[in-house]
Amino acid sequence: MAGKRRFNYKTKEGLQGYLFILPWIIGFIVFTAGPLLFSFAASFTNYNVTSQMDFIGLSNYEKLFSGDQLFWTSLYNTLYYVLFSVPLTTAGAILLSALLNRDIPGMRLFRTIYYLPAVLSGVGVYLLWMQLLEPGTGMVNTVLAWFGIQGPNWLFDPEWTKPALIFMKLWSVGGGMLLYLASMQGISKSLYEAAEIDGANAWQQFTRITIPMITPVIFFDIVTSLIGGFQIFQEAYVMSNGEGGPVNSMLFYNLYMWQKAFEAFDMGYAMAMSWILFVIVFALTIVNLKLAPKWVHYEGGGK
Amino acid sequence: MVKQTAAARPKLSKPKVSHFETIQGRRQALNVINWVLLAAGSILMLSPLWWMLVTSVKTMQEVMTYPPTFWPESWNWSNYMKTWEAAPFDLYTVNTLTITILVVIGNVFVNSFIAYGFAKVPFKGRNALFAIVLSTMMIPGFVTLIPQYVLFAKLQWLNTYYPLVIPAFFGSAFNIFLLRQFYMTIPDELIEAAKMEGASHFWIWWKIGLPLTKPALATVAIFSFNGAWNDFLGPLLYVNDENLYTLQLGLQVFKGQMSTQWNYLMAGSLLVLLPVIILFFFFQKYFIQGINLQSGGK
Numbered sequence: 001m002a003g004k005r006r007f008n009y010k011t012k013e014g015l016q017g018y019l020f021i022l023p024w025i026i027g028f029i030v031f032t033a034g035p036l037l038f039s040f041a042a043s044f045t046n047y048n049v050t051s052q053m054d055f056i057g058l059s060n061y062e063k064l065f066s067g068d069q070l071f072w073t074s075l076y077n078t079l080y081y082v083l084f085s086v087p088l089t090t091a092g093a094i095l096l097s098a099l100l101n102r103d104i105p106g107m108r109l110f111r112t113i114y115y116l117p118a119v120l121s122g123v124g125v126y127l128l129w130m131q132l133l134e135p136g137t138g139m140v141n142t143v144l145a146w147f148g149i150q151g152p153n154w155l156f157d158p159e160w161t162k163p164a165l166i167f168m169k170l171w172s173v174g175g176g177m178l179l180y181l182a183s184m185q186g187i188s189k190s191l192y193e194a195a196e197i198d199g200a201n202a203w204q205q206f207t208r209i210t211i212p213m214i215t216p217v218i219f220f221d222i223v224t225s226l227i228g229g230f231q232i233f234q235e236a237y238v239m240s241n242g243e244g245g246p247v248n249s250m251l252f253y254n255l256y257m258w259q260k261a262f263e264a265f266d267m268g269y270a271m272a273m274s275w276i277l278f279v280i281v282f283a284l285t286i287v288n289l290k291l292a293p294k295w296v297h298y299e300g301g302g303k
Numbered sequence: 304m305v306k307q308t309a310a311a312r313p314k315l316s317k318p319k320v321s322h323f324e325t326i327q328g329r330r331q332a333l334n335v336i337n338w339v340l341l342a343a344g345s346i347l348m349l350s351p352l353w354w355m356l357v358t359s360v361k362t363m364q365e366v367m368t369y370p371p372t373f374w375p376e377s378w379n380w381s382n383y384m385k386t387w388e389a390a391p392f393d394l395y396t397v398n399t400l401t402i403t404i405l406v407v408i409g410n411v412f413v414n415s416f417i418a419y420g421f422a423k424v425p426f427k428g429r430n431a432l433f434a435i436v437l438s439t440m441m442i443p444g445f446v447t448l449i450p451q452y453v454l455f456a457k458l459q460w461l462n463t464y465y466p467l468v469i470p471a472f473f474g475s476a477f478n479i480f481l482l483r484q485f486y487m488t489i490p491d492e493l494i495e496a497a498k499m500e501g502a503s504h505f506w507i508w509w510k511i512g513l514p515l516t517k518p519a520l521a522t523v524a525i526f527s528f529n530g531a532w533n534d535f536l537g538p539l540l541y542v543n544d545e546n547l548y549t550l551q552l553g554l555q556v557f558k559g560q561m562s563t564q565w566n567y568l569m570a571g572s573l574l575v576l577l578p579v580i581i582l583f584f585f586f587q588k589y590f591i592q593g594i595n596l597q598s599g600g601k
Binding site for chain 2: 010013014015016017018019020021023024025026027028030031032034035036038039042049096099100102103104105106110112113114115116117119120121122123124125127128129131132134136137138139142145171174175178179182196197201202220227230231233234237238241254257258261262267270271274275277278281282285
């Protein structure tokens with residue numbers, strides 16, 4: 001008996017392991033895998049939560065691609081937002097962390113100040129920006145006026161709503177900055193000292209040492225902010241009262257999906273939309289992963 | 304080394320290089336430019352918060368005055384009392400705290416438990432399952448949100464807090480990842496020694512794992528608090544009854560009532576943001592630690 005028990009220790013430990021991750025397994029099945037399967041199946045139906053669920057083949061997808069102008073508008077708006085916000089926040093965060101990554105007085109205080117806006121979110125922040133961007137008496141246009149610039153109508157002008165949201169996004173650049181700062185502080189000082197003796201200036205050191213050394217974090221940041229950027233919703237919902245106006249300029253993909261799912265209760269249609277988004281995000285992530293070896297530098301990776 | 308040669312040289316021939324041509328000189332000059340840039344940027348970053356405070360204490364008449372000012376004529380702190388009384392913010396606060404506390408408890412304990420399993424208990428398929436955990440982070444939220452809504456509707460959970468709280472007790476990929484990273488830094492010998500003494504993994508998790516990972520748990524607690532406190536989408540979708548409104552929903556409704564009364568709106572916004580700001584100043588190191596864990600450091 002004793003020998004048998006000993007022999008079984010590995011299996012017993014294995015069982016304990018499954019017990020540890022059991023909450024996740026249940027959660028994964030109930031809140032992720034199950035819903036995914038249901039959603040995929042329902043995207044081929046006219047499901048509306050209450051009464052009907054008839055199989056209608058690819059109709060939802062066909063209608064999206066051929067007959068729904070708002071679908072294309074929402075996709076365009078979202079791409080616009082991602083295309084500008086991701087590079088700008090990434091570049092901003094890298095530059096900021098490079099400035100902070102020096103022995104200068106007040107560095108910790110600066111870090112705190114730059115990071116603070118990044119932890120703030122929710123309706124309070126959106127209301128604040130609606131006030132800041134008020135065309136007449138808001139802070140942004142007031143400051144622009146000091147320099148003789150007549151500020152745009154921001155959230156009231158369809159041309160300027162998305163730049164306004166990107167502007168707001170840049171306020172929270174501190175989150176990414178901390179990520180890069182942590183990575184930069186891990187770079188050996190001797191690399192910089194050697195470069196200095198060789199006469200490399202600050203810019204050369206930044207582009208030849210700092211940037212290559214932090215490429216793994218840049219990669220991580222780009223992948224996650226791409227996924228996040230495609231899902232912009234709350235700010236557009238609050239700032240346009242759920243409508244996506246003016247002239248649908250803030251009708252982002254998720255907002256349109258929300259309207260279809262929870263206002264029109266055209267669930268099958270909304271789920272088809274969600275799968276198209278999934279495919280887009282998935283494809284972009286795969287492209288990122290494929291491109292990574294070409295530019296991401298892993299220490300000890302042999303390249 | 305550089306210093307020494309520079310100090311040794313002057314006796315022979317005093318080099319007539321200007322201060323800025325030396326390495327240290329260049330470094331100092333750069334630091335000054337740096338400092339000025341950072342200081343200017345800091346003012347830019349803080350100005351929205353200052354503007355919020357200033358607007359919140361102005362009279363409505365002053366808010367509408369052009370050009371607006373960065374210093375109010377008078378500090379009308381009574382705006383805050385008026386705001387607090389204009390909507391049931393005390394009820395919203397209690398509701399939000401209820402949800403937030405439950406979510407934090409669930410997130411801290413359950414994710415720590417799961418993460419311990421992934422980090423310290425060997426079992427078949429562990430790496431494959433952990434890969435699935437990570438890959439779920441890639442799924443856009445709305446893909447599961449809509450069918451989850453259907454599920455909760457069928458369970459008769461609409462207009463309750465269950466959809467907001469229960470999922471927090473079944474682990475979240477991001478927090479599992481964060482805590483597992485931290486567990487990986489704890490030497491296996493410690494666990495092995497306890498196992499030799501005959502301790503089960505559950506005992507080890509409770510008595511060794513939890514205490515040793517306190518800093519990481521603080522990070523998870525703070526991130527979860529922040530997430531639950533600021534969650535707008537969840538309550539918007541699942542809560543209709545005004546008695547169940549959270550601060551975020553309340554603020555959105557308040558915005559509709561006040562339309563352009565920016566002094567009250569800014570007072571309300573600041574009140575809702577204040578707990579997070581206070582938390583940030585006290586526990587900044589845990590916020591930063593969370594970021595460092597993400598980037599693969601400790």
